[in-house]
Amino acid sequence: MRIxxxxxxxxxxxxxxxxxxxxxxxxxxxQAAAPDKANGSLIENAEGQVVGSxxxxxxxxxxxxxxxxxxxxxxxxxxxxxxxxxPSNPELLxxxxxxxxxxxxxxxxxxVSELPIDLITNSGSGLDPHISPAxxxxxxxxxxxxxxxxxxxxxQMIAEHTQxxxxxxxxxxxxxxxxxxMAVQAAR
Amino acid sequence: xxxxxxxxxxxxxxxxVLLAKPVGLYLAAAFDYAPNRLNRIYGPxxxxxxxxxxxxxxxxxxxxxxxxxxxxxxxxxLIVYLxxxxxxxxxxxxxxIANMEPSLAFNTAISFMANTDLQHYSGESGVSYLSQxxxxxFAMFVSPATGLALVMAFIRGLxxxxxxxxxxxxxxxxxxxxxPVAFVSALLFVFMGVPQTFEPAATATTLEGAQQTIARxxxxxxxxxxxxxxxxxxxxxxxxxxxxxxxxxxxxxxxILLMMLVTSALPFAYGKMAGSIKQxxxxxxxxxxxxxxxxxxxxxxxxxxxxxxxxxxxxxxxxSMEGKEVRFGEAQSAFYSVITTAAETGAVNTMHxxxxxxxxxxxxxxxxxxxxxxxxxxxxxxVLMYAIIAVFLSGLMVGRTPEFxxxxxxxKEMKLxxxxxxxxxxxxxVPTAIALATNPETISNPGFHGLTQALYEFTSAAANNGSxxxxxxxxxxxxxxxxxxxxxxxxxxxxVTLLAVAGSLAAKKPIPESSGTFxxxxxxxxxxxxxxxxxxxxxxxxxxxxxxxxxxxxxx
Numbered sequence: 001m002r003i004x005x006x007x008x009x010x011x012x013x014x015x016x017x018x019x020x021x022x023x024x025x026x027x028x029x030x031q032a033a034a035p036d037k038a039n040g041s042l043i044e045n046a047e048g049q050v051v052g053s054x055x056x057x058x059x060x061x062x063x064x065x066x067x068x069x070x071x072x073x074x075x076x077x078x079x080x081x082x083x084x085x086x087p088s089n090p091e092l093l094x095x096x097x098x099x100x101x102x103x104x105x106x107x108x109x110x111x112v113s114e115l116p117i118d119l120i121t122n123s124g125s126g127l128d129p130h131i132s133p134a135x136x137x138x139x140x141x142x143x144x145x146x147x148x149x150x151x152x153x154x155x156q157m158i159a160e161h162t163q164x165x166x167x168x169x170x171x172x173x174x175x176x177x178x179x180x181x182m183a184v185q186a187a188r
Numbered sequence: 189x190x191x192x193x194x195x196x197x198x199x200x201x202x203x204x205v206l207l208a209k210p211v212g213l214y215l216a217a218a219f220d221y222a223p224n225r226l227n228r229i230y231g232p233x234x235x236x237x238x239x240x241x242x243x244x245x246x247x248x249x250x251x252x253x254x255x256x257x258x259x260x261x262x263x264x265x266l267i268v269y270l271x272x273x274x275x276x277x278x279x280x281x282x283x284x285i286a287n288m289e290p291s292l293a294f295n296t297a298i299s300f301m302a303n304t305d306l307q308h309y310s311g312e313s314g315v316s317y318l319s320q321x322x323x324x325x326f327a328m329f330v331s332p333a334t335g336l337a338l339v340m341a342f343i344r345g346l347x348x349x350x351x352x353x354x355x356x357x358x359x360x361x362x363x364x365x366x367x368p369v370a371f372v373s374a375l376l377f378v379f380m381g382v383p384q385t386f387e388p389a390a391t392a393t394t395l396e397g398a399q400q401t402i403a404r405x406x407x408x409x410x411x412x413x414x415x416x417x418x419x420x421x422x423x424x425x426x427x428x429x430x431x432x433x434x435x436x437x438x439x440x441x442x443x444i445l446l447m448m449l450v451t452s453a454l455p456f457a458y459g460k461m462a463g464s465i466k467q468x469x470x471x472x473x474x475x476x477x478x479x480x481x482x483x484x485x486x487x488x489x490x491x492x493x494x495x496x497x498x499x500x501x502x503x504x505x506x507x508s509m510e511g512k513e514v515r516f517g518e519a520q521s522a523f524y525s526v527i528t529t530a531a532e533t534g535a536v537n538t539m540h541x542x543x544x545x546x547x548x549x550x551x552x553x554x555x556x557x558x559x560x561x562x563x564x565x566x567x568x569x570x571v572l573m574y575a576i577i578a579v580f581l582s583g584l585m586v587g588r589t590p591e592f593x594x595x596x597x598x599x600k601e602m603k604l605x606x607x608x609x610x611x612x613x614x615x616x617x618v619p620t621a622i623a624l625a626t627n628p629e630t631i632s633n634p635g636f637h638g639l640t641q642a643l644y645e646f647t648s649a650a651a652n653n654g655s656x657x658x659x660x661x662x663x664x665x666x667x668x669x670x671x672x673x674x675x676x677x678x679x680x681x682x683x684v685t686l687l688a689v690a691g692s693l694a695a696k697k698p699i700p701e702s703s704g705t706f707x708x709x710x711x712x713x714x715x716x717x718x719x720x721x722x723x724x725x726x727x728x729x730x731x732x733x734x735x736x737x738x739x740x741x742x743x744x
Contacts, residue, residue: 010260019321038378062396079312093497100500123513
């Protein structure tokens with residue numbers, strides 16, 4: 001009995017410190033020091049409309065934009081997820097073959113041997129904002145053909161929107177697809 | 189895989205090694221009842237909490253310590269359960285999320301209090317902001333503090349001291365370890381891009397003109413305690429694979445360091461408390477070796493990739509990328525999967541279901557062994573149990589009386605340890621067989637991989653890890669109830685039996701060390717320890733691994 005009574009009182013005091021004070025203290029400092037990041041790194045266009053978040057990928061199907069990775073949830077950021085295909089799942093192979101067929105019809109100038117694996121695989125979150133630099137390069141001929149922007153100009157844009165490894169060491173170089181496409185939109 | 193990605197992993201491990209000893213010495217001082225500097229600094233604040241909570245700073249008996257631990261956790265499970273059941277009617281619920289159904293609330297309450305954080309719901313749609321920021325964060329603080337209290341009491345027992353007071357240890361774990369680290373790292377996460385807001389989901393009009401709703405919330409404060417407490421439950425459905433919950437290589441590094449922070453330091457805390465740092469160092473090095481082997485295996489498998497996809501003629505330098513994020517690539521994804529299962533956290537930055545068969549077997553093996561550092565406190569207690577087994581078996585082989593830290597290991601202790609040792613495979617293998625026989629429709633991947641899905645779920649539950657092969661359709665009453673029971677028994681049975689071992693050893697008279705004593709601070713002992721861990725693990729689980737991941741690898 002004494003344990004139960006003491007537990008209830010301990011729960012009360014721990015809840016005040018760990019739930020209320022802790023959460024609100026982090027929230028207050030975050031909102032004061034880095035409000036943009038604390039609210040989800042939202043990006044606005046020139047008219048002040050929210051077009052997305054720099055951390056969240058979105059769906060691109062227009063041939064004049066760079067395309068992101070496969071997303072079984074079609075970049076619905078109100079959720080997150082993947083189909084969780086095992087390496088041995090035949091549906092994984094079928095989906096990858098379909099992606100390759102689509103690639104060939106949309107990018108007749110680029111052989112399949114230059115198609116990087118990240119473009120035909122589902123990301124972990126279904127919201128991956130990035131593609132590998134090689135995947136961006138491989139899409140240059142198509143985007144250039146559809147928009148009329150010179151290939152060299154597009155490659156320069158890719159370089160500008162590639163984030164390197166953190167501290168030059170941790171993680172992999174990645175191209176932010178939304179930010180790159182905003183540059184493409186502005187140039188076309 | 190590039191040289192630089194390997195270098196990043198080596199540097200990370202070096203930081204872990206450098207932090208372990210100073211943090212270990214800090215932990216030993218933080219839980220020391222003798223007057224010291226830390227007690228003077230934290231004492232005034234803690235005494236206010238003791239006063240509100242009615243805690244008296246007296247020593248408890250071993251039985252009372254165990255009863256306080258189990259009793260308090262049981263009451264807290266009930267409180268968490270009730271809030272989840274009624275979250276729909278409570279405030280701070282901008283998304284209008286409904287009450288959680290009974291079997292899911294049962295599972296979730298046990299899951300978070302048992303430091304497992306297996307989640308059969310998705311954070312975006314299953315729990316309100318209030319549930320996330322109150323009861324779930326509450327459990328994520330209290331359950332690792334409970335684990336820390338356990339390990340400290342266990343080490344006190346091995347070294348012949350009194351058990352201490354569970355409630356005092358619990359509060360010290362919060363004030364001296366978890367709260368300060370969580371607060372600082374939560375802010376660091378915000379600066380790296382993790383949201384911390386109580387605003388509802390944002391709405392955006394995409395470049396192609398579609399509407400996109402972007403879920404967010406008080407993620408940073410949740411994330412920090414998720415990692416440093418070895419909890420692992422994600423704020424968002426896909427956990428640390430979500431760009432909001434792990435935006436960059438830097439946030440990934442910080443998460444790995446936080447997961448390892450306490451568990452890698454405990455051997456040194458133990459060494460300090462046992463009066464010889466060498467006792468701890470030999471266990472630390474042994475576990476580090478196992479971690480390096482596991483990391484190498486996983487990296488090799490993931491960078492080789494999936495032969496089925498590689499044969500399509502595409503460019504596959506990146507290795508296996510299904511279920512992975514570009515910013516982490518195959519190296520940091522594989523490494524994270526090893527760390528999260530070594531430190532029994534259960535956070536994931538890649539979908540474990542999509543790992544290559546061998547890449548998925550490594551996390552499974554980590555959880556089955558449960559001694560490659562292991563979770564907050566409970567992991568190191570498990571390690572010390574294996575150390576006692578190593579002493580016992582070595583003693584039998586050479587005909588000496590087995591003793592550990594100068595105390596005789598006898599029938600009573602070995603019986604308790606044998607029970608503990610047998611409970612784990614029972615909790616994993618029996619329910620897996622039942623699940624495969626009765627609920628085959630919940631298995632999402634065909635073939636050998638389907639068996640691994642069920643095996644992984646119960647291994648994760650029993651080891652209090654919480655990661656999953658998430659293709660499994662686990663949001664059913666069967667899975668909620670069965671894994672709920674496994675998590676509860678997996679956590680609390682061993683806590684009681686091992687506290688009983690500590691109590692029994694503490695009561696014995698120490699025998700002075702002689703030339704005939706089997707030393708437990710030598711490389712030789714480290715090798716015996718690793719050997720015993722691997723042999724016991726292999727004897728128990730190898731058949732299951734052959735039927736699951738190994739068979740799958742051979743068929744690709």
